[in-house]
Amino acid sequence: MKALTANDLRTGDTVFWSQGRWVEQFADAEIFEADAAADGALAQAETQMTLVVAPYLFDVQETPEGWAPVAYRERVRALGPTNHPQHGKQAEGANLAALTADAARARSTGRLSLIKRH
Secondary structure (H helix, E strand, O other): EEEEEEEEOOOOEEEEEEEEEEEEOOHOOOOOOHHHHHHHHHHOOOOOOOOOEEEEHHHHHHOOEEEEHHHOHHHHHOOOOOOOOHHHHHHOOOOOOHOOOHHHOOOOOOHHHHHOOO
């Protein structure tokens, strides 16, 4: 399973692909089951270089709380800045339970606690 991300060219914010458009919240991202569908979305995203920069696919996993990126880096990008829980997407209602859950399967398990809200 994969999702597609990039950075908004105007603001630098992390954005996610959903049904042919870019959305700000990972919870709204389209999850691709088939490689062909993911590759097709990436090809379409790469034609939108006036809107976004550096689009790429990343692995996601289903947790009891919802979908979440596998890699620590992508979890941080989905949450927003790590300086304080009241800043960024995490303050705007990002699905914290899914993004901070299932630490045992995250690639960087030792650092995952940094993004958990206490």
